[in-house]
Amino acid sequence: MEPSERGARFRRIGLVLHPHRPSARGLAEAVAEHLRAAGCEPILCSAEELTGREAVAGWDLAMTFGGDGLMLRVARHAAPAGVPLLGVNLGRVGFLAEIQPAEWPERLRQLWEGRWWIERRLMLEAQVQRGDRTEGPFHALNDVVVGRMGVAGTVRVRAEIDGCYFTTYIGDGLIVATPTGSTAYALAAGGPILPPELKNILLVPIAPHLSLDRAVVLPEGARVTLTVHAEGRAALAVDGQGDQPLADGDRVEIAAAPFSACFMRLGDRADFYRRLATRLRRMVTNAEDPSPERLS
Numbered sequence: 001m002e003p004s005e006r007g008a009r010f011r012r013i014g015l016v017l018h019p020h021r022p023s024a025r026g027l028a029e030a031v032a033e034h035l036r037a038a039g040c041e042p043i044l045c046s047a048e049e050l051t052g053r054e055a056v057a058g059w060d061l062a063m064t065f066g067g068d069g070l071m072l073r074v075a076r077h078a079a080p081a082g083v084p085l086l087g088v089n090l091g092r093v094g095f096l097a098e099i100q101p102a103e104w105p106e107r108l109r110q111l112w113e114g115r116w117w118i119e120r121r122l123m124l125e126a127q128v129q130r131g132d133r134t135e136g137p138f139h140a141l142n143d144v145v146v147g148r149m150g151v152a153g154t155v156r157v158r159a160e161i162d163g164c165y166f167t168t169y170i171g172d173g174l175i176v177a178t179p180t181g182s183t184a185y186a187l188a189a190g191g192p193i194l195p196p197e198l199k200n201i202l203l204v205p206i207a208p209h210l211s212l213d214r215a216v217v218l219p220e221g222a223r224v225t226l227t228v229h230a231e232g233r234a235a236l237a238v239d240g241q242g243d244q245p246l247a248d249g250d251r252v253e254i255a256a257a258p259f260s261a262c263f264m265r266l267g268d269r270a271d272f273y274r275r276l277a278t279r280l281r282r283m284v285t286n287a288e289d290p291s292p293e294r295l296s
Helices: 022-037 068-081 101-112 271-285
Strands: 012-017 041-046 061-066 085-089 117-130 133-140 143-149 155-161 164-171 173-177 201-206 216-218 224-230 233-238 241-246 251-265
Touching: 012 022, 022 041, 022 061, 022 101, 061 068, 068 085, 068 133, 068 251, 085 101, 117 143, 117 233, 133 143, 133 233, 143 155, 143 224, 143 241, 143 251, 155 173, 164 173, 164 201, 173 224, 224 233
Parallel strands: 012 041, 012 061, 061 085, 085 251
Antiparallel strands: 117 133, 117 251, 143 173, 143 233, 155 164, 155 224, 173 201, 201 216, 224 251, 233 241
């Protein structure tokens, strides 16, 4: 199998392995051998070896071998460099991944034949302002969360939108999510589900107490400033990672990132809703999907 003229643009392909999934390396090595035979240059590495956009410089495509968490992690490096992502699902949910392990030969054939499209997803950029010192930027594909640390106490989060006071949230914290993140933590907190290619920013309170308890949908260009007033300790988490401590009076400034995450898609646009329906059934029944062949 040789790459077609359209598929030839994918010459240097990074194969990023989940460091704790034993099956990832064997599968990635099989794919790498296949790619070499097709005239490509595969680059195998563990996710732990990625340290920034420089790590993926020169790649034409990043293939991940793991679950959704791995795709979130790699997106933070690939998106600023403009490298598209193609996921091979070795995780439990696989909501972001495009390929099931047994499908990869046929899916690569699709790639060479040019039967693919790019799904662009909004990412967030956050900075922490502490006095005259700025920390960040931090980039998120799912969400930026300001929440409490530990079990006891609440946090008060003063929210401004485009420089105007909006409200003060009192409770366990606040989720600022992308449409991608609307099906993650934000969904568990009662937020709405947004189609992935929308450019909106979502505010979802976590266990609010005597404060606004509804999700708010903002336009892409909105800038959100969160000022933390914590009775206990508060922390910042970006895509579920970090738990960076926040002090009383810290400001977290959040806006759309200047780049998007680009997902390589090999199915039609309705696949998002098929995946969503499958995931919701699993949430309700805690059972495997009876028709996994419908997913790509």
